Amino acid sequence: MKGLKPEDYLEPACIFCTPEQQTIHPVDLRRCLGRLDEYLGRNDTAAAERHLNYWKQEALAGNDLRGLLTIENERMGLYRKLGKQEAAKEAVQSALSLVDRTGLQDTVTAATTWLNVGTVYKSFRQSETALPWYEQARTIYERELDCDDPRLAGLYNNLALVLVDLRRFAEARDLYGKALTIVEKAENGAPDAAITELNLANLAEAEGGLLEAEAEIEAHLDRAKALLDRPDLTQDGYYAFVCDKCAPTFGYYGRFADAQELKERSEAIYARA
Numbered sequence: 001m002k003g004l005k006p007e008d009y010l011e012p013a014c015i016f017c018t019p020e021q022q023t024i025h026p027v028d029l030r031r032c033l034g035r036l037d038e039y040l041g042r043n044d045t046a047a048a049e050r051h052l053n054y055w056k057q058e059a060l061a062g063n064d065l066r067g068l069l070t071i072e073n074e075r076m077g078l079y080r081k082l083g084k085q086e087a088a089k090e091a092v093q094s095a096l097s098l099v100d101r102t103g104l105q106d107t108v109t110a111a112t113t114w115l116n117v118g119t120v121y122k123s124f125r126q127s128e129t130a131l132p133w134y135e136q137a138r139t140i141y142e143r144e145l146d147c148d149d150p151r152l153a154g155l156y157n158n159l160a161l162v163l164v165d166l167r168r169f170a171e172a173r174d175l176y177g178k179a180l181t182i183v184e185k186a187e188n189g190a191p192d193a194a195i196t197e198l199n200l201a202n203l204a205e206a207e208g209g210l211l212e213a214e215a216e217i218e219a220h221l222d223r224a225k226a227l228l229d230r231p232d233l234t235q236d237g238y239y240a241f242v243c244d245k246c247a248p249t250f251g252y253y254g255r256f257a258d259a260q261e262l263k264e265r266s267e268a269i270y271a272r273a
Contacts, residue, residue: 025062027055029070036074041237042273048078069098069113076116080123088120111140112151119158127165134159150189153182157196160203169207176200188234190227191242197224198249217253225250225258240269 032055039048052075059068072095079088095113104110118133134155141155156179163172179196183189201220204213224246233239244266251259 024064026064027059027062027067027071029067032071033074037237038273040241041270043237043240043270045078045082049082052078065098065102066104069095069102069104069109072098073113073116076120080120085124088124092117092120106140108140108144108151111137111144115141115155115158118162122158122162122165127162130162131159131166134162148182148185150182150186150192153179153186153189153192153196156182157192157199161199164199164203164206167206169203172203173200176203190230190233191239194224194227194246195242197221197227198246201249201253221250221253221255221258225255228262235269237269237273240266243269 032051036048036051039045039051052071056068056071056075059065059071072091075091076088076095079085079091096117099105099110099113114133114137118130118137121127121130121133137155138159141149141152145152156175160172160175160179163169163175176196176199180193183192183196186192197220201217201224204216204220207213208216210217228243228246243262247259247262247266249259250256250262
């Protein structure tokens with residue numbers, strides 16, 4: 001049988017229509033994000049990048065702007081973790097444009113995008129630029145989300161990191177406390193609580209100095225390690241990511257055995273995935 005050409009089965013685009021007016025063919029986000037989780041679960045970032053770039057093109061081809069916004073948010077996070085500043089900021093500009101084009105400016109979706117934008121700038125040492133994006137996100141999150149929603153804890157943690165950089169320690173400490181209150185009640189929230197404890201250790205050093213804050217720092221490190229050692233935790237890709245993220249902080253404070261143990265724990269989980 002004669003093979004079909006694309007023009008035999010694709011609908012022609014209207015040359016007089018704006019992209020928003022053309023027919024929309026939504027991408028399968030469940031499939032996209034499910035496979036992305038598989039790649040990240042085994043720390044295969046190269047495959048994750050190829051995967052997201054493929055689905056970006058699919059969303060563009062289908063004029064699926066909302067699907068594209070989700071993909072750009074994922075690309076922001078991936079490129080931030082990989083330290084690819086130009087690619088991360090390209091995804092930032094694309095995502096911000098999509099928020100406007102889709103009319104989602106006053107929604108949780110927009111707030112999540114702004115949170116991710118802020119985190120990109122924070123990761124590249126631009127805390128003053130990150131701050132207003134976090135503040136915009138906070139306005140909508142606190143208005144729209146339940147007070148115990150884990151997304152709020154994530155925002156509070158990230159905003160507090162910026163406030164520490166800007167030496168606004170009392171505000172940062174208050175936000176870390178709010179984050180802990182949420183994650184301590186959340187199902188499988190111990191890894192996130194451990195991250196917050198380590199953030200509090202870093203705050204104590206920034207505010208009081210390494211020697212003066214030694215006892216407080218050690219207390220936060222002890223609590224973080226106890227949380228990560230809980231036997232009831234799900235040993236999945238996210239847990240491996242958290243262990244890998246936390247290990248350098250333990251090493252920085254001289255707890256090299258803990259750092260090595262967490263690194264090996266993370267590697268073992270990735271190897272099994």
